[in-house]
Amino acid sequence: MNGTETHTLVATVADHPGVLTRVASLFRRRGFNIASLAVGHSEEPGYSRMTIAVEGSAEEVKQCEKQLYKLVEVVSVRNLTGAPAVTRELAMIKVRVTSNERPGLAEITDIFRGEIVDVSKTSMIVQMTGAQSKIDRFLDVITEYPIEEISRTGVIAIARDDVGPRNGRARG
Amino acid sequence: MSAINGQSTNGSTAAPGTPRTGGEVVCDAMLAAGVDVIFGMPGGASLPFYDSLYHYQDRIRHVLIRHEQAAGFAANGYARATGKVGVATSTSGPGATNMVTCMANDIMDSVGVVYITGQVARPAIGSDAFQEADVTGISIPITKHSYLVMDVDDLPRVMSEAFHLASTGRPGPVHVDIPKDVFLETTTETAPDQVNLRGYRPSKVGNARMVRKAAEVINAAERPIIMAGHGIDISGAADELMQLATRGSIPVVSTLHGVGTFPETHPLSFGMLGMHGLAYANFSMRQTDCIIGLGTRFDDRAVGKEDEFGPGAKVVHIDIDPAEIGKVLETDVPIVGDLKLTLQKLLPLIESRDRTPWLDQMNGWRRDHPSLKIPDSPDSVLPQEVVRAIYDISGGEARVIADVGQNQMWASQHFWYERPRMFFSAGGLGPMGYALPAAMGVKLADEKQDVWCVTGDGGLLINIQEFNTLAAEGINVKVAVLNNAHLGMIRQWQEFFYEGRYMGAFLDNPDFAKVAQAFGLHGVGTSSRDEMHEAIAMAHEYDGPVVLDLHVDRVENVYPMIVPGTGVNSVIEDPR
Missing domain, CATH: 3.40.50.970 (Thiamin diphosphate (ThDP)-binding fold, Pyr/PP domains)
Structure with missing residues (x-):
């Protein structure tokens, strides 16, 4: 696969019925591979923000951006891959644990700065927020415990602003 | 706003x-x-x-x-x-x-x-x-x-x-x-005075720096070629195309939809390229050092195998759709913009250059590989002759709407279109049954223009019910059925690529002249050459819709042909 990697696209889209169908239809039709897609309200009423993790080569993803931008309801598209940006995903993981196993799982969760959000007699629910790689690593570490259910939001991303030079003077 | x-x-x-x-x-x-x-x-x-x-x-x-x-x-x-x-x-x-x-x-x-x-x-x-x-x-x-x-x-x-x-x-x-x-x-709502769609801002003039770069690349080229696409017609840029070609002595080939955007009898016109394009148009594409793609999406039927298409040539691509640029060919000078406005910026930067050696070479191919010679056929009328007869009788002034398949290729090849919007065909999707209804739309767009629907027998049958519309509305379209009793392009491919195993290629047709008459249209059928010429002359003069069921050679193939999956290096020419 010539340089296939996961790219993070952030699109601002009009909050119309069917816009998700249009985006999904475009990806399917052109054969672009969606790793994850997260949608929610943006700062502007009437517009949503979509974060789409798409797998492909740089050229394929460039074509994907152009095709996305052709959708009338898509106002902007940014590829945040490699750009200064904060990306996060939320995962909830239900793990089958006996009472004896609880402290062990709690300890690992703590190391990963996750949270235990529910405990039952036979299971615990761990909430983990962070970069996708961190969640993947956490899942790798807890393979000794039987996982009952995983629910992940898919990644969301936001670009960082330029902080400017150290002397605090704005650049022209 | x-x-x-x-x-x-x-x-x-x-x-x-x-x-x-x-x-x-x-x-x-x-x-x-x-x-x-x-x-x-x-x-x-x-x-x-x-x-x-x-x-x-x-x-x-x-x-x-x-x-x-x-x-x-x-x-x-x-x-x-x-x-x-x-x-x-x-x-x-x-x-x-x-x-x-x-x-x-x-x-x-x-x-x-x-x-x-x-x-x-x-x-x-x-x-x-x-x-x-x-x-x-x-x-x-x-x-x-x-x-x-x-x-x-x-x-x-x-x-x-x-x-x-x-x-x-x-x-x-x-x-x-x-x-x-x-x-x-x-x-009680009314439309806003102006459309305001935040996500829709089509480009106008191409980027000035890229336009300058395009001029540099074109001026430096020894063997440039303009590939004129549908965008020339849509943008109304035929005049600018003419100026670009003549100022730089740059030859022009066209895509199927670009046919007529540059007058096909002009010495700088080298016809249509592609799978059934003229041999010399395709030969030129392997020798060129600069492809100037204007309003074209470099469709696979035009380009063939990409690595044989202008190998090593610089590519200047102007199109209004950014997603078309770089989609098929790696592009050296990408310009997103309206063609007419962008060419107006480009033209003053184009140097008047003598490109005689290149034009001589191309004219040499034109001489040695004429592509449009109609072979002798004593026992049957060839479909190409029909198209040529319509060209002759209309003085090249008819609007021609082709269907899909062999008829489409002959109609594009054997008629010389001098202006945009004279030749219409469904190039991209290729839906058989397009020509008859499309011809009705073309005729009603301007009833002063002569309109000829050139269709195969297979395509005609797909929307033949529109004979009723022609009759009821009195839409003055002349229908020339190139009736070879086959799905001709299917038959040709089965002959070429499936060793003659004909499957689903033969059509057991009705008498189209009688069908036309039953619909209340003037219908004539013939298989003779003289009667074919007479019928076309009659239809040209007749005030009303006419259907000509022209029984042509059943196994005539479209040449030249580039075998699918190969490129411009492997053109099959008419063996006769």
Whole structure:
């Protein structure tokens, strides 16, 4: 696969019925591979923000951006891959644990700065927020415990602003 | 508000505040867009719209077609011949799904058509009501944009957006699905003075730095070629194309849709390239050092194998759709912009250059590989002769609408088109059955122009019910059926690539002249050369629609041909 990697696209889209169908239809039709897609309200009423993790080569993803931008309801598209940006995903993981196993799982969760959000007699629910790689690593570490259910939001991303030079003077 | 969206699109002819029904809003929007002919068939969900059309009969001609697919193709022909937006309309469910092929055809060929479909009334949507189908769901991937209008107050804005989207930037089909009760409700809303779509800002003039770079690359080229596409026609840039070619002594080849954008009898014209393009046009593409792609998407039927297409050549690509640039060919100078405006910036930078050695080389190929020589055929009329006869009798002034398949290639090859909008064919999607309904649209776009529908027997049968429309509406189209009793291109491919295992290629045809007569048309059938010439002369003079069932050689092949999967290095020429 010539340089296939996961790219993070952030699109601002009009909050119309069917816009998700249009985006999904475009990806399917052109054969672009969606790793994850997260949608929610943006700062502007009437517009949503979509974060789409798409797998492909740089050229394929460039074509994907152009095709996305052709959708009338898509106002902007940014590829945040490699750009200064904060990306996060939320995962909830239900793990089958006996009472004896609880402290062990709690300890690992703590190391990963996750949270235990529910405990039952036979299971615990761990909430983990962070970069996708961190969640993947956490899942790798807890393979000794039987996982009952995983629910992940898919990644969301936001670009960082330029902080400017150290002397605090704005650049022209 | 940017200047790009600055065109006034207020669709209302009524005073502001006057209540209008949804149906009237649609009619007013059509008038505002300059549409004077629409094509359609009514049904339950669109009856209220037809009640509005009843009151607009003096200003909008409704042509009742006999299958909704014909409405879409006729609207396509009307749009391409006028440069305006075409309108096709149907009812919900089956009426709308019958136009799906047309939408797919329009988006492939960048043709602006607005589709008005009725939908079941709002309370019934989602209930699997009679004649309900999720047609906006179906049309999403094959339209430029689509709307399901759930509030009549939105309709004036939606209609003006629909016409704006269909006609600007890279034109394309826009689908407006309107529930029956929305047609009936009234609104006092009017369309905004200007369309304002934040996510839609088509480019105008190409980037100045890139235009300068394009000029440098073109001026430095020894063996440049202009590849003229449909964009020249859409943008109205034929004059600029002529100036570019003549100033730089740059030869021009065209795509199928570019045919006629540069006069085909001009010494710098080297005809159409591609799978059935002229041998010398294709030979030129392997030797060129600079491809100037103007309003073309470098379609696979034009390009063939990419690595044999201008190997090592610099590529300058101007197109209004950024997604087409770099999609097929690696591009050295990408320019996104309207062709006419961008070429106007480029032209002053183009040096007048002598390119005699290159032109001599190309003319040498033209001499040695004539491609358009019609072989002797004592026992049968060849289909190419028919096209040539139409060319001769019309003095090259007829508008020709070809169907899909062998007839399409012969019609593009054996007629010399001198202007844009003289040759029409469905190049991208390739839907058989296009020519007859499209020819109706082309004829009604300008009734002073002679219009010839050149179709195969297979394609004719797909929309032959439109003989009824021709007769009922008196649409003066001349239909030349190149009747070889086969799906000819299928037969040719089975001969070439399946060792003559003919499967599903033979057509047991009716007598098309008699069929035409039964529909009330003037129909003539013949297999003789003399009678063919007489019949074409008669049709040319005859005041009314004519169908000529011309029995041509059954096994004639289209040459030249580039075998699919190969490139311009492997052109098969006529062995005779």
